[in-house]
Amino acid sequence: MIALSGVSFGYGDHLVLDDASVAIEPGRIVCVVGANGAGKSTLLKLMAGLLAPRRGTVRCFDRDPRTRPRRLLAQRLAYVPQSYSLAFPFTVSEVVLMGRYAHRGPGLLGLERDDDIAAAHEAMERCDILALADRRFDAISGGEQRRTLLAQAFCQRAEVILLDEPTASLDPAHAIALFTALARERDERGAAAVVVTHDLNLAARFADRLLLLDGARLGADGPPVEVLGSDVAARAFSVRLHVGRLPGTDTPFVVPT
Numbered sequence: 001m002i003a004l005s006g007v008s009f010g011y012g013d014h015l016v017l018d019d020a021s022v023a024i025e026p027g028r029i030v031c032v033v034g035a036n037g038a039g040k041s042t043l044l045k046l047m048a049g050l051l052a053p054r055r056g057t058v059r060c061f062d063r064d065p066r067t068r069p070r071r072l073l074a075q076r077l078a079y080v081p082q083s084y085s086l087a088f089p090f091t092v093s094e095v096v097l098m099g100r101y102a103h104r105g106p107g108l109l110g111l112e113r114d115d116d117i118a119a120a121h122e123a124m125e126r127c128d129i130l131a132l133a134d135r136r137f138d139a140i141s142g143g144e145q146r147r148t149l150l151a152q153a154f155c156q157r158a159e160v161i162l163l164d165e166p167t168a169s170l171d172p173a174h175a176i177a178l179f180t181a182l183a184r185e186r187d188e189r190g191a192a193a194v195v196v197t198h199d200l201n202l203a204a205r206f207a208d209r210l211l212l213l214d215g216a217r218l219g220a221d222g223p224p225v226e227v228l229g230s231d232v233a234a235r236a237f238s239v240r241l242h243v244g245r246l247p248g249t250d251t252p253f254v255v256p257t
Contacts, residue, residue, distance in 0.1 A: 001026055001160055001192055002047050007056035009042055016042045018216040024160065027190040029182055031203035034213035034236055040196040041082065044162050047194065048079040074102035078158035080149050082165050086137055092148050093133040096120045099155035123154035126181050128174065142169040150178060161193045167202065175199065179206040204228060204243065204252040212236055225252050
């Protein structure tokens with residue numbers, strides 16, 4: 001689905017990623033973790049074709065994502081950035097329906113079909129924002145805005161969802177609900193998700209695979225519990241992480257020691 005081979009990228013003289021190679025497969029939740037400034041958001045933007053690598057290649061569905069028309073790419077790939085702003089006072093339901101644009105006819109004025117409305121309703125229900133459908137996007141809280149953007153991505157029904165810190169500003173219940181929804185997308189549709197996150201507990205609990213960025217390089221790639229408990233993780237985060245299991249369950253938890 002997505003493959004990076006020997007990718008390097010920097011801002012000016014500052015190298016953010018160095019010789020990164022990784023492949024994202026269908027039906028997997030992949031969390032990207034690392035210290036601040038480790039290159040996590042940059043990695044996501046490279047996957048989405050929003051940045052061009054200095055060296056190496058990026059392929060999304062066997063093509064360079066920068067050469068594919070954005071509307072066609074959006075039929076298969078959804079990207080939710082850390083921040084998002086709108087120039088006009090759209091309602092929540094209108095923002096969610098924007099996720100269907102790539103599946104409609106050319107032109108922003110294409111009318112929504114019944115399946116578009118159904119997809120938006122399901123996505124809003126999944127993200128617990130149906131009650132906000134008629135509210136203005138710029139008049140709701142930051143957490144509610146985040147859930148609206150997540151609903152837009154689910155409404156898009158893409159094969160790959162790229163999420164940059166999606167649980168920022170979410171309360172614990174909605175953060176868990178988000179990852180539960182991603183797991184449902186994986187299990188029911190075979191969708192893949194790549195999630196940049198600082199919430200190591202949610203990453204350990206829900207991810208099928210963990211990518212750890214350390215000093216501009218891919219320091220580790222593997223099962224979450226193994227990666228987080230490794231010496232590489234201790235070096236990357238400058239603190240040793242203890243990974244355990246909640247009593248009477250298989251649910252992992254992570255605490256710094």
